[in-house]
Amino acid sequence: MNPTDAVRMKSALRQAIRAAAEDEPPIGAVIVHEGKIIGHGRNRRESFQDVTRHAEIEAIRQASRRLGSWRLTDCDLYVTLEPCLMCAGAIVQARIRTVVFGAYDPKAGAAGSVIDVFSLRLNHQVEVRGGVLETECALLLKDYFKNRRLRDKAQGTRAQRKQDALRMLRHTRQAESDKKTI
Secondary structure, eight states: OOHHHHHHHHHHHHHHHHHHHTTSOOOEEEEEETTEEEEEEEOOHHHHTOTTOOHHHHHHHHHHHHHTSSOOTTEEEEEEEOOOHHHHHHHHHTTOSEEEEEEOOTTTOTBTTSOBGGGSOOSSOOEEEOOTTHHHHHHHHHHHHHHHHHHHHHHOOHHHHHHHHHHHHHHHHHHHHHHHHO
């Protein structure tokens, strides 16, 4: 493993830890240009209820703003989990030079695990390296989801909690309405 890749992946891991602290799946990303991090991102899908708020997309947006261009041709992206189909497409569209990821994603990975977007004959080719700090990246995800399942089991699922809150709200509104009619 390239020592530079490990250092940069640790920066992505720090973003993933921030995501976990915000009750988001712990996935983090950084974009490097000329040896400096110019963009970072973490999953924020739950916080914003927006499916596009993946770590890679967040990092691409920030790097593009910083460079003043959507073309990130001399940039490398480091991400803790193999990119999904949406993110792989954004990476190709942004013309990112290299993608380095940590853990493989056997359910939605688009860099070889399920599909390999980067091997398609597209207008831009991306160099891909996987498995950098794989154990650390995978363990962070595994621990997060294990703890989340335990918490959800104890508290009920998010959907159940939302239904309970709506039921309580309807009950409160009905009680207020009943008071007004008395």
